[in-house]
Amino acid sequence: MTQTPTLDVRALRVEFPGRHGTVTALADISLTIQPGEILGVVGESGAGKSMTGLAVQGLLEPPGHVAGGEVWLNGRRIDQLSDREMEKVRGREIGAIFQDPLTSLNPLFSVGKQLVETIRLHLPLNRAEARIRAIELLAEVGIPGPDIRVDHFPHQFSGGMRQRVVIALALAARPKLIIADEPTTALDVSIQAQITSLLRRLCKDNGTAVMLVTHDMGVIAETADRVAVMYAGRLVEIGPVADVIARPSHPYTRGLMGSIPTLGARVPRLQQIDGAMPRLDAIPQGCAFNPRCPQVMPRCRIERPHLLPSGSGHSACWLNQPAQESAA
Amino acid sequence: MTTPSPIPALTVTHLSRLFNVSAPWLNRVIERKPKAYLRAVDDISFAVPSGGCLSLVGESGCGKSTVARLVTGLYAPTAGQMQFAMGKNGKPLAAQMIFQDPYASLNPRWRVFDIIAEPLRELKLRDTEADITERVGELLTTVGLAPRDGRKFPHEFSGGQRQRISIARALATEPEFLVCDEPTSALDVSVQAQILNLMRRLQDEIGLTYLFISHDMSVVRHMSDQIAVMYLGRIVEQAATEVLFANPKHPYTQLLLETIPNVTAPKRDREVQSGEVPSPMKPPSGCTFHPRCPQADARCAAERPEMQAYSDGSRVACHRVAESIAALAVPQVDERRLSA
Numbered sequence: 001m002t003q004t005p006t007l008d009v010r011a012l013r014v015e016f017p018g019r020h021g022t023v024t025a026l027a028d029i030s031l032t033i034q035p036g037e038i039l040g041v042v043g044e045s046g047a048g049k050s051m052t053g054l055a056v057q058g059l060l061e062p063p064g065h066v067a068g069g070e071v072w073l074n075g076r077r078i079d080q081l082s083d084r085e086m087e088k089v090r091g092r093e094i095g096a097i098f099q100d101p102l103t104s105l106n107p108l109f110s111v112g113k114q115l116v117e118t119i120r121l122h123l124p125l126n127r128a129e130a131r132i133r134a135i136e137l138l139a140e141v142g143i144p145g146p147d148i149r150v151d152h153f154p155h156q157f158s159g160g161m162r163q164r165v166v167i168a169l170a171l172a173a174r175p176k177l178i179i180a181d182e183p184t185t186a187l188d189v190s191i192q193a194q195i196t197s198l199l200r201r202l203c204k205d206n207g208t209a210v211m212l213v214t215h216d217m218g219v220i221a222e223t224a225d226r227v228a229v230m231y232a233g234r235l236v237e238i239g240p241v242a243d244v245i246a247r248p249s250h251p252y253t254r255g256l257m258g259s260i261p262t263l264g265a266r267v268p269r270l271q272q273i274d275g276a277m278p279r280l281d282a283i284p285q286g287c288a289f290n291p292r293c294p295q296v297m298p299r300c301r302i303e304r305p306h307l308l309p310s311g312s313g314h315s316a317c318w319l320n321q322p323a324q325e326s327a328a
Numbered sequence: 329m330t331t332p333s334p335i336p337a338l339t340v341t342h343l344s345r346l347f348n349v350s351a352p353w354l355n356r357v358i359e360r361k362p363k364a365y366l367r368a369v370d371d372i373s374f375a376v377p378s379g380g381c382l383s384l385v386g387e388s389g390c391g392k393s394t395v396a397r398l399v400t401g402l403y404a405p406t407a408g409q410m411q412f413a414m415g416k417n418g419k420p421l422a423a424q425m426i427f428q429d430p431y432a433s434l435n436p437r438w439r440v441f442d443i444i445a446e447p448l449r450e451l452k453l454r455d456t457e458a459d460i461t462e463r464v465g466e467l468l469t470t471v472g473l474a475p476r477d478g479r480k481f482p483h484e485f486s487g488g489q490r491q492r493i494s495i496a497r498a499l500a501t502e503p504e505f506l507v508c509d510e511p512t513s514a515l516d517v518s519v520q521a522q523i524l525n526l527m528r529r530l531q532d533e534i535g536l537t538y539l540f541i542s543h544d545m546s547v548v549r550h551m552s553d554q555i556a557v558m559y560l561g562r563i564v565e566q567a568a569t570e571v572l573f574a575n576p577k578h579p580y581t582q583l584l585l586e587t588i589p590n591v592t593a594p595k596r597d598r599e600v601q602s603g604e605v606p607s608p609m610k611p612p613s614g615c616t617f618h619p620r621c622p623q624a625d626a627r628c629a630a631e632r633p634e635m636q637a638y639s640d641g642s643r644v645a646c647h648r649v650a651e652s653i654a655a656l657a658v659p660q661v662d663e664r665r666l667s668a
Contacts, residue, residue: 044518045487161604188543189543189584189587190583190604191604217517218591218594219589221589221592260517261547261549263549263590270521276486
C-alpha cells in the first residue's frame with residue numbers, strides 16, 4: 001500500500017450556509033481508494049454519501065462549498081482548482097455514473113453521437129476514429145451488436161442496456177477514478193447482477209478505482225473491496241468489506257446489519273434501530289448516533305469520537321478507546 | 329406465525345386482465361393496424377391462507393401490482409373470479425391497501441387526523457366526533473405514533489412515519505385482509521425493519537391476512553408463508569416459503585434466487601446471467617421464459633406449460649421440471665440446494 005492512492009480525501013468538510021445558520025453536511029471525511037480498488041460508500045438517505053461523491057467531483061450546488069480538508073487525485077490536489085480546470089478533470093480523470101440511466105442520456109441524440117462527442121472532448125481523435133472507439137466501448141460493456149447499436153437512440157435500449165451505455169460514456173476517456181452513484185438502484189435484480197459484475201471486471205482489467213455509492217449492503221458485499229459506512233454526514237466505520245459485514249465494530253453498523261432481512265435463517269423479528277437519523281441542522285453533541293445507541297456512555301454525549309483503529313479497519317466509536325489504551 | 333386455517337381468505341381462479349393499448353382509431357384505420365392488447369395478468373390462480381401471508385414476487389412489468397389492484401377492485405378483471413372468505417361479521421372479508429410511496433399516497437393538505445378519520449366518516453363507522461377522535465388516537469398508538477401527532481401535516485414526518493400513517497389509515501375500517509404493494513421499497517433498511525416488524529406484530533395481534541407484493545426476495549422471505557413467482561403476467565412457481573428457498577424448481581426462480589445480492593454469503597465471482605425481460609407487448613411463444621432459459625428446448629418454444637402440483641406442495645409451470653420428475657417417478661429434493 002505504498003503506491004499513491006488514486007483518490008485521497010483528507011478531513012473533507014462541506015458546509016451549506018443558510019439563513020438560520022450554517023449546516024455542516026459533511027465533516028471530517030477521510031478516505032483513500034487505491035488503483036483497481038472498489039470502495040463502497042453506504043448509508044441511509046441523507047447520510048451524505050452522494051454528497052461525498054459530488055464534493056470530490058467539485059459538483060456541489062452553491063451555496064454548498066468545501067469548507068475544509070483536501071482532495072487529492074493521483075497525487076494532485078484538485079479541491080482548489082478553478083471551475084475551468086475542474087471541467088477538464090471531470091470526464092477525463094473522473095468518470096461519473098448516476099442512478100437513473102434514462103435521465104443521464106440525451107434522448108435526442110443517438111448513443112454513438114453522445115459517445116463520439118465525449119471521446120473527442122477528451123481525446124485527440126477525429127470523427128471516424130472516435131466512432132471506432134465508441135463501438136469498442138459498447139462492446140467492452142457487453143452490448144451485443146455494437147456496430148448496429150451505436151446508431152440507436154436511448155429509448156431503443158432497455159434499462160440495463162442503457163446503464164451499460166452510461167458506463168461506456170463514463171469510461172470514454174479512460175478515467176482513473178469512477179464515481180458510481182447508486183448505479184443499480186433503478187434496475188431489476190437479475191440486471192443488477194449483470195451491472196455489478198461488469199463494474200468489477202472493468203475495474204480489474206483497467207486498474208480503475210471505483211467509488212460505489214449505494215444504500216444496498218448486498219451490492220456492497222458482492223462488489224466492493226472496502227466499505228465506508230456513513231451516518232449524519234460523518235464516517236462511522238471503514239474497513240475491508242468482509243470484516244465490516246461479519247464483525248461490524250460500530251453500533252450503528254451492527255444495527256444496520258441486523259435490520260437487513262437475510263436469505264439465511266428466518267428470524268421472527270428483525271433487529272431494529274429505534275428512532276431516525278437526525279436532521280443535519282440538529283446533530284446532537286458528541287457522537288451523532290448517541291441518542292439511538294444501545295451502548296451509549298456519558299462520554300459519547302460530550303465528545304465526538306474520531307476514527308480509531310478497530311480490528312482490520314477503523315470506526316468512530318469510544319468503545320474502541322479502552323482496547324487501544326491497554327495496547328499502548 | 330399462525331397456522332393457516334383450511335379455508336383460504338382469498339381464492340383467485342383463472343384471473344386475467346388485458347389493457348387496451350391500441351393506437352387511436354384514425355391511426356389504426358390509416359395504418360391498417362389491428363387493435364393491440366397487453367396481457368398484464370394472464371390466467372393466474374392462487375389462494376391466500378387465512379391469517380397468513382402470500383407474496384407475489386417478480387421483476388418490474390411482471391403484473392404483480394396489477395394483481396394488487398384487481399384484488400382491491402381498483403381494476404375490473406377481464407376474466408376469472410376472485411372469492412373472499414366470510415369474515416367475522418358474516419360478510420366477505422374487507423380488504424384495504426397500503427401503497428408503495430408514502431410521499432404520494434397521503435394528501436399533503438390534510439392533517440394526519442383527517443387522513444385517518446376519512447374512512448371512518450365516509451363509511452359512518454363512528455357516530456360522534458368524540459368516538460372518531462378516540463378511534464384515531466387508538467390507531468395512531470397501534471402503529472407506534474402518538475395521538476397528538478394527528479394535529480401535524482404529512483410533511484412533518486419521515487418516510488417510515490408516513491408509512492405508519494398509511495397503515496393506520498388502512499386499519500381504520502377494521503379490515504381483515506391487507507394488500508401491501510411494495511410497502512417498504514421506498515424506505516431505508518433500518519426503517520424498513522421497523523415497518524416489517526410492525527406488520528408482523530399487527531398480523532399476530534389482529535389476525536390480519538396479507539397479500540404482499542415485492543421485488544425484494546429477502547423481504548419476502550422474512551414476511552411470507554407462501555410465495556408465488558410471477559413472470560410476464562403468469563405465475564411460474566408457487567410454494568411454501570421454506571420449500572421455495574430450499575428447492576426452487578422453475579429455472580426463473582433459480583435465476584432470481586441466484587442474482588439476489590447476499591450480504592452474509594456474497595457471490596463475488598458469479599457468472600453473469602444474460603438476457604432481460606422481454607416486452608410484455610410481444611411475449612415469446614410457448615413458455616414465456618424460454619429465450620432466457622438455460623434448459624429450454626423446442627417443446628418450450630412451442631407449447632405453454634401448465635401449472636402442475638408436486639408432492640412438496642409446490643406448483644410449477646415448466647416442461648423440464650415435469651419431465652424430470654416424471655422420469656424419477658418419485659419427486660426428489662435437490663440435495664445441493666438444501667445444504668446451501
